[in-house]
Amino acid sequence: MECPSKRLKSRSSKKAWEDPAFKQQLLADPKAAxxxxxxxxxxxxxxxTTVEETxxxxxxxxxxxxxxxxxxxSNVEVVW
Structure with missing residues (x-):
C-alpha cells in the first residue's frame, strides 16, 4: 500500500504537469494550492517548499x- 504522503505528492506533480495555473500556485503558495x-x-x-526540476x-x-x-x-505521514 502506498504511503498517503507519496500519493499526495504524486497527485500534486501530475496536476502541475496538466494545469499551468495550479503549477504557478504550487510554486508560489504550496499549502494553499x-x-x-x-x-x-x-x-x-x-x-x-516547492521547487521545479529541469x-x-x-x-x-x-x-x-x-x-x-x-x-x-508524527502526523506528517498522514497528511503529506
Missing amino acids: VQDAFGVALPQEIQV ASHYYLVIPPNPEDLGSGE
Whole structure:
C-alpha cells in the first residue's frame, strides 16, 4: 500500500504537469494550492517548499532520519 504522503505528492506533480495555473500556485503558495486542489489542509507547523526540476537541474531530497524523530508519532505521514 502506498504511503498517503507519496500519493499526495504524486497527485500534486501530475496536476502541475496538466494545469499551468495550479503549477504557478504550487510554486508560489504550496499549502494553499494543495488545500484548493485536494481539500487537504496541511498543519500550520508543516512547512512546504516547492521547487521545479529541469532537464539539467535535479534536486536530491534527504528525508529526516527516523531515528532522529524520536519515539513520538508524527502526523506528517498522514497528511503529506
